[in-house]
Amino acid sequence: MGAPTTPATTGTPPRPVPGVPPADRALTRPRRRLVAAAAALVALAAVGAGSLLDLRTPAPKSADAPADAFSAGRAYEDVKVIAARSHVAGSPANEQVRAHLEQQLRGLGLETEVQDTVAPEAGQLSGAAGGATLARVRNVVARMPGTDSTGRVFLVAHYDSVQTGPGGNDDAAGTSTILEVARALTTGPRPRNDIVFVLTDAEEACLCGAAAFAASHPLAADGGVVLNLEARGSTGPVIMFETSRNNAKLVDIFGRAAPHPVGTSFAVEIYRALPNDTDFTAFLDQKFVGLNSAYIDGGAIYHTPLDTPAAMDRGSLQQHGDNALGLAREFGGTDLTDLRSGHDATYFPVPGGLVRYPGWLTVPLALLAVALVAALGWLTRRSGRASTGRLAAGFALALVPIIAAPVAAQLLWLAITTIRPGYAELLDPYRPIWYRLAVLALAAAILFTWYALTRRRIGPAALAVGGLAWLAVLGVLLAVAVPGGAYLTTVPALAGALGGLVALRTRQTGPWPVVAVTAAAAVGVVILLPTVVLLFPALGMAMGGVAALVAVLLGLVALPVVDLLHPQAGGQRGLLALRARRLAVLPAGAAAVAAVVLAGVGLGVDRFDAAHPAPTHLMYALDAGTGQARWLSHESDPQPWTDGYVDGVTDVGDDFPGLGDGELRAGPAQSANLPAPKLEVVADATAGGERTLRLRLTPQRVARLATLHVDTSTATVLRADVAGRSVPVEPRAGKWGFGLVFHAPPAEGIEVVLTLRPIAGQVALRAMDASDGLDALPGFRPRPPAVGVVGSHSSEMLAVARTYPL
């Protein structure tokens, strides 16, 4: 190895060009640089466009598509029936949906039944704030027997909706997809394996339907492969975002059999950080393996009245169906006896498919990236392009944009939400594209400004190596903490280091250095650009800083290409150099202006109106014992409409333990003449210091849920049985130290058996039920058109409670 004998494209002054007058010499190279820059940028733009086009949803197939194909047109007919109105678990509307599903599946000649049972929630969810949670559920289960079954393939979606909206996407998308997949499968030859279609109930309440199926349905006894289909928005690509553990074989089949395989091992890590849960949770830690898919863009309508069939992007539905049908056929024909691998795979989408490699390569690759970047640094120093001091400075300074861009993005969003406070209650704005572009422009402005300020002192080579070094270091950190996400920085760092090494070792006067750094940057674009695009809807604008961080990492990988836009270091003197330096500030200035303009356009375009209302949260709570009523809101900074109902902050834990803990906004309300749930003593026996109370809790109105709490200063709860099922007796904080929440209570009431150790003479119990809809309440004024409802499980809730001393 030796230092290159020819001058570098970057870092050293140009060689005098014979025959060219001195005044023109300095211009010779800048022109060539500009041509190289233009060519490189066009190439990167083409690669970027290819990556983004690959994320496009397929065109929806019309209702007259071939019978063995999935047709979004046909599936959409079911969407309209399922999501005609809100159909929360236990409601008459949900019964009608269930009847439709049964009829459709029976019509296909499938063995169809309803699993009608009471089940506890799956896992320990956030919904458990009120206490142990259960629901009465009715799952629709249909089976297509295989010809020579090696196991079962379960296609799972929930048919219930939230109380606040019809669930046009969530989850009429998954439910209608399963009906259409079932139809397509019945037209062809029977699969080898059993296919079981599971349309679950009470997912929104507590995942109780899926939990009931996984734990106690005979068809689930031997486990199998679960494909869960969801929607958390209205549009965008369907992302396979969650898998069971040791997923390498499953991911391999996904990459092979799904016609549009969009999925990344990083999504699992992101998903774990989010407060969402799906039915898939109920199948984890059991004898199941599987994949969980959803489309997630258009999150503004999630769980709101706007989640209607009309809001659905039928391209997303087509993608759900194409993938589900392809996977059902593949798993239907595969030997299912051994689908667990010894390891998880790392995987991510690239144009034309899904890259995957074994997870055990994560750490070696991360270390290799560090070694190659170190080698690049060493060669850079040896070739005289940067001193050790400059390399160290480059490494230190590269941290500046990595930190500044996400911070600036968060500050930008803070400023936007200050101007438009209604955004605080939205998962994402209705038209987020302008804000997303503003965040990207802001990240670019920070990167370009930083580069313009540091480039002359530190030199382009040292900064490029410094940026790659951070990617390599992040790769090691991710490999340890978030293995599925390590590829995001490891692979671009590897590519960048290899590109740099090639650039240093090839003839500097030829095109190869530029080709090498451009190819390396292209790898970064393929990996990081789709990540940026998918991160925005996944996390929402409130966490736009994460997308800004990834955007800056992409910029650091592309630094050698960005550098071509700048005059060659040391290449100019005097006035020309000054002019060139001024030109170098152009990209930074343009990006900064773009950020401001785009944010302004966002504010101008994404105004709240009747079709895009500002979400508000309101509920009503009546103490039937005292007659005192209150309006309550979860809004931390109440909207003007909500302000008309609430004034101060309150803690309702003592009066309405069924609403969970935490501070709420509250204001006085007129008392409505509504009955509290009845609590009857069916039997009461004391033996050996233990009192056993057999109770019946019966809502006196149509209620979505009922709760029962025990004041644990009056008695210690030793055991609790609800509808014949033992529930955990885990202490809650506060006065009501034991509680249970029952969703979709049957009309005849819920039987609760409590075994207590009395402390006081009487035990105090608090019973509450909750219905949905505030319209009939005294003092309620309907919302004006531009005011909407927050997509939350407590929006528009009407709770009535009273204490029973027994």
Ligand SMILES: [Zn+2]
């Ligand atoms: Zn949902």
